[in-house]
Amino acid sequence: MDVVIQIVITGLTLGSMYALASVGLSLIYGTLGMFNMAHGLFMTLGAYVAYSVAVAFGIPLVLGIVVAMAAGALIGIITHLVMVRFMLGTADFGTNVLVATAGLGILIEDLLLKVYGGYPYPQPLAVEGFTRIGRVTVTYQAVIIFAVALILILGVAWLLLKTRFGRAIRATALNREAAMLMGVKADTVFLQVMALAGMLAGVAGLMISTQATLSPQMGGDPLLKAFVICVVAGLGNVWGAGLCAFGLALLEAAIGFYIGVRFGFPAMLILVILVLIWRPQGLFGSEKVVRL
Amino acid sequence: MTQLDDLTRHLLIGVLVIATFAVLPVFITQRYLLGEVIVFFIWAMVAMNWNLLMGHAGVFSLAQMLFFAVGAYGMAMGVTFTGMSVWVAIPIAAVSSALLALIIGMACLRLTGAYVALLTYAIAEMIHVLIITDTECFTLVRNNCQQLFGGSTGFSRFDDFGFRPLLKKHWILGNYYTVLAAFGLTIFGVIVIIHGRLGLAFRAIRDNVGYASSRGIDRKKYQVVAFALSALLTGLAGGVYAAHYRFAGPSLFEFSTLMFILAMVVVGGLGSTWGPLIGTGIMMIVVEFSKEMGDARNLVLGLALIIFVVVMPKGLVHLASNAWRKVSHDRQETKADS
Amino acid sequence: MSAVLSCSGLVSGYLNRPVLHGVSLDIPQQGVMALIGPNGHGKTTLLRTLSGFLTLRAGHISLNGTDINRASVHARVESGLIHVPQGDQLFTEMTVEENLLMGAYLCVDGAEVSNRLNEVFALFPKLKDRRNQMASGLSGGERRMVGIGRGLMADAKLLMLDEPSLGLAPLVIEQIYEALGHLRQSGMAFLVVEENPSRLLSFADSLCLMDAGHIVWRGTAEEAKSSGDILKTYLGGQ
Numbered sequence: 001m002d003v004v005i006q007i008v009i010t011g012l013t014l015g016s017m018y019a020l021a022s023v024g025l026s027l028i029y030g031t032l033g034m035f036n037m038a039h040g041l042f043m044t045l046g047a048y049v050a051y052s053v054a055v056a057f058g059i060p061l062v063l064g065i066v067v068a069m070a071a072g073a074l075i076g077i078i079t080h081l082v083m084v085r086f087m088l089g090t091a092d093f094g095t096n097v098l099v100a101t102a103g104l105g106i107l108i109e110d111l112l113l114k115v116y117g118g119y120p121y122p123q124p125l126a127v128e129g130f131t132r133i134g135r136v137t138v139t140y141q142a143v144i145i146f147a148v149a150l151i152l153i154l155g156v157a158w159l160l161l162k163t164r165f166g167r168a169i170r171a172t173a174l175n176r177e178a179a180m181l182m183g184v185k186a187d188t189v190f191l192q193v194m195a196l197a198g199m200l201a202g203v204a205g206l207m208i209s210t211q212a213t214l215s216p217q218m219g220g221d222p223l224l225k226a227f228v229i230c231v232v233a234g235l236g237n238v239w240g241a242g243l244c245a246f247g248l249a250l251l252e253a254a255i256g257f258y259i260g261v262r263f264g265f266p267a268m269l270i271l272v273i274l275v276l277i278w279r280p281q282g283l284f285g286s287e288k289v290v291r292l
Numbered sequence: 293m294t295q296l297d298d299l300t301r302h303l304l305i306g307v308l309v310i311a312t313f314a315v316l317p318v319f320i321t322q323r324y325l326l327g328e329v330i331v332f333f334i335w336a337m338v339a340m341n342w343n344l345l346m347g348h349a350g351v352f353s354l355a356q357m358l359f360f361a362v363g364a365y366g367m368a369m370g371v372t373f374t375g376m377s378v379w380v381a382i383p384i385a386a387v388s389s390a391l392l393a394l395i396i397g398m399a400c401l402r403l404t405g406a407y408v409a410l411l412t413y414a415i416a417e418m419i420h421v422l423i424i425t426d427t428e429c430f431t432l433v434r435n436n437c438q439q440l441f442g443g444s445t446g447f448s449r450f451d452d453f454g455f456r457p458l459l460k461k462h463w464i465l466g467n468y469y470t471v472l473a474a475f476g477l478t479i480f481g482v483i484v485i486i487h488g489r490l491g492l493a494f495r496a497i498r499d500n501v502g503y504a505s506s507r508g509i510d511r512k513k514y515q516v517v518a519f520a521l522s523a524l525l526t527g528l529a530g531g532v533y534a535a536h537y538r539f540a541g542p543s544l545f546e547f548s549t550l551m552f553i554l555a556m557v558v559v560g561g562l563g564s565t566w567g568p569l570i571g572t573g574i575m576m577i578v579v580e581f582s583k584e585m586g587d588a589r590n591l592v593l594g595l596a597l598i599i600f601v602v603v604m605p606k607g608l609v610h611l612a613s614n615a616w617r618k619v620s621h622d623r624q625e626t627k628a629d630s
Numbered sequence: 631m632s633a634v635l636s637c638s639g640l641v642s643g644y645l646n647r648p649v650l651h652g653v654s655l656d657i658p659q660q661g662v663m664a665l666i667g668p669n670g671h672g673k674t675t676l677l678r679t680l681s682g683f684l685t686l687r688a689g690h691i692s693l694n695g696t697d698i699n700r701a702s703v704h705a706r707v708e709s710g711l712i713h714v715p716q717g718d719q720l721f722t723e724m725t726v727e728e729n730l731l732m733g734a735y736l737c738v739d740g741a742e743v744s745n746r747l748n749e750v751f752a753l754f755p756k757l758k759d760r761r762n763q764m765a766s767g768l769s770g771g772e773r774r775m776v777g778i779g780r781g782l783m784a785d786a787k788l789l790m791l792d793e794p795s796l797g798l799a800p801l802v803i804e805q806i807y808e809a810l811g812h813l814r815q816s817g818m819a820f821l822v823v824e825e826n827p828s829r830l831l832s833f834a835d836s837l838c839l840m841d842a843g844h845i846v847w848r849g850t851a852e853e854a855k856s857s858g859d860i861l862k863t864y865l866g867g868q
Binding site: 170 | 702707715721724733738
């Protein structure tokens with residue numbers, strides 16, 4: 001029983017972080033049709049900025065979250081304004097933007113390395129202490145991660161489903177031209193989506209850094225997981241991404257416990273590939289009928 | 293002048309390029325510079341194959357360095373564990389790379405576009421992580437633990453081409469011509485694919501998947517073939533790399549290496565024939581300079597990728613051919629005037 | 631009567647191939663103007679040019695006397711130029727009600743929006759029953775109703791309908807035109823594009839015939855009926 005509890009808790013903690021990362025990634029893909037290879041660095045940047053502000057002013061975690069969100073939103077906005085905006089609607093947008101954001105990722109990583117150095121820092125915003133469920137230790141930090149992810153994801157869901165703002169985003173994602181005919185400024189929606197996804201990434205980065213340490217490469221692994229999650233959910237399917245994040249995280253936790261941590265990701269990937277052979281459009285993706 | 297068809301014309305250019313490099317050691321004798329040209333051959337092989345996949349076959353693979361690594365590791369493992377000759381190990385390693393590509397391709401190429409990019413990247417990263425986290429000793433080499441796949445240090449100091457005892461202080465020339473041969477093989481292979489029947493199928497698929505498939509061109513089948521062929525040649529590049537440097541290690545999987553090659557393809561011209569060669573040369577020079585300016589390699593790589601994709605998505609070759617067309621057009625006009 | 635929208639000498643099209651070769655048109659403040667003509671001769675291109683998706687190479691467009699040559703798509707929507715595109719272009723994974731609400735996207739007054747929603751439901755009672763259904767699950771006729779309803783949700787000065795009968799069964803076309811008939815009492819201006827003019831001859835106040843990127847004939851429905859040659863030439867004897 002303890003083993004199951006342990007796996008569930010590890011899975012939920014991991015899943016929370018993956019969900020924050022992949023929901024944003026999926027939102028960007030769904031709306032702009034762009035795969036953001038720099039998303040991992042959005043996360044890393046959020047973690048580092050929160051770290052710097054925490055070291056300088058000694059802010060509490062709540063403010064740290066706000067700072068990480070702001071940093072993530074800012075980099076999302078900058079990415080859109082200086083790069084993506086000029087590429088939208090050009091030939092081979094999907095491929096080119098992947099290359100460009102990969103370039104941006106390596107650029108930010110190098111800048112972080114130059115500013116902070118490669119030495120891994122502990123995240124001062126992490127909360128100490130733990131409680132027990134049975135004989136299983138649950139850190140307060142894990143509880144916070146789960147709560148933050150839940151609140152933010154429900155917040156995004158509410159925003160997308162219940163508000164005029166969210167309707168405009170969904171409409172643009174579903175049919176860009178029709179949305180424009182309703183008076184939606186597509187450019188503004190893209191900017192908002194980049195900011196929103198950047199915000200989620202920033203928080204994800206902060207949360208990840210409380211579980212391990214800060215390093216310029218810290219975004220790589222969660223980004224990889226987020227990729228796989230988005231692919232198996234069906235690219236652009238935001239809800240599917242959230243669900244798959246938790247599902248795959250639980251799987252990873254279980255494999256990690258029974259077989260070995262290093263096989264967690266390979267098992268995840270093999271499962272994903274099997275799923276894709278069965279359903280190439282992803283678990284939650286709808287089959288697109290293309291007229292010839 | 294008679295009109296040559298594309299295939300013949302490009303093959304002739306290929307012969308010219310290889311001939312130029314073949315006589316180059318007459319003029320360049322410093323070992324360092326020859327070493328740099330060898331590195332150029334190796335990266336250009338990888339870049340040309342990547343361009344073949346991404347620019348022509350429409351497969352956005354991010355596993356190219358995986359295939360390179362399979363070539364390098366395969367060669368290193370063959371030599372280290374079985375003591376086989378380098379000349380046997382390299383072809384075996386290249387074929388292993390192609391076989392792996394065949395399996396990955398059959399699993400992933402039902403999908404298209406970004407899905408393929410992400411999956412191939414995930415697979416390459418997975419193998420990378422599995423290799424570096426492996427701590428189990430397979431054998432002992434010089435009293436050191438040697439993992440089956442080299443662990444976090446990889447393989448080094450195994451047999452190379454064996455030109456040192458043969459050519460004494462001119463051993464680098466032996467390596468030079470060996471790698472040049474592999475380079476030449478790649479050039480001809482890639483050109484035959486791009487401008488031959490397979491390339492025709494790719495163009496058909498790219499222009500209109502539906503129509504192509506109604507004429508019996510199966511997208512997946514052709515893309516898997518292209519994937520495996522390019523992995524074969526990329527694995528060959530990896531094999532000669534390992535034999536030249538006597539090294540194969542997890543650094544080959546690094547993201548920045550992948551971006552370095554990608555920058556070569558993009559800067560040179562995605563979808564062209566000769567762009568990657570030019571891109572390789574330029575990026576090697578640029579990176580060499582950027583290293584001197586306070587290790588700005590990744591910064592420069594990132595900037596190059598962004599700028600080229602945003603401003604010049606078709607690369608330098610396209611720019612050059614446009615300029616050439618303009619010049620010849622102007623010349624015709626002046627002729628007409630006079 | 632002054633024109634709600636007037637354009638002159640419009641040249642536009644795709645890439646390097648102009649489709650419109652100097653179209654001039656005045657659309658009256660009220661009533662239905664029909665734009666007819668065979669397929670592939672620029673009717674949809676004209677609408678896409680008017681709503682701002684295609685940039686003008688030459689010519690002028692003014693809406694209620696204001697020049698909108700360079701106005702963006704959303705600015706044109708804001709000033710009341712509403713385009714109901716061909717083939718509905720619904721937001722398939724949104725409910726009927728959400729689709730309609732998107733039509734009133736620019737209206738931030740909640741009470742006004744629900745007023746308009748009720749008006750659309752009054753016009754198309756079927757949609758009220760289906761309000762919480764996904765648009766992807768609707769029949770062709772219902773989709774058309776959502777498409778037109780979505781256009782009506784906006785504060786339109788001129789409503790441009792691109793082939794409202796396209797792909798529908800005759801009975802459903804009947805229903806759609808019946809609803810459109812109710813609308814003409816509203817005092818709004820309509821530009822209705824159809825390939826098949828038979829219905830529009832009785833429905834429209836004036837007709838324009840488009841051919842190869844030009845307006846080749848215009849006049850009232852009566853004139854069109856009496857000078858049947860023109861219509862016969864282009865449309866094969868209606």
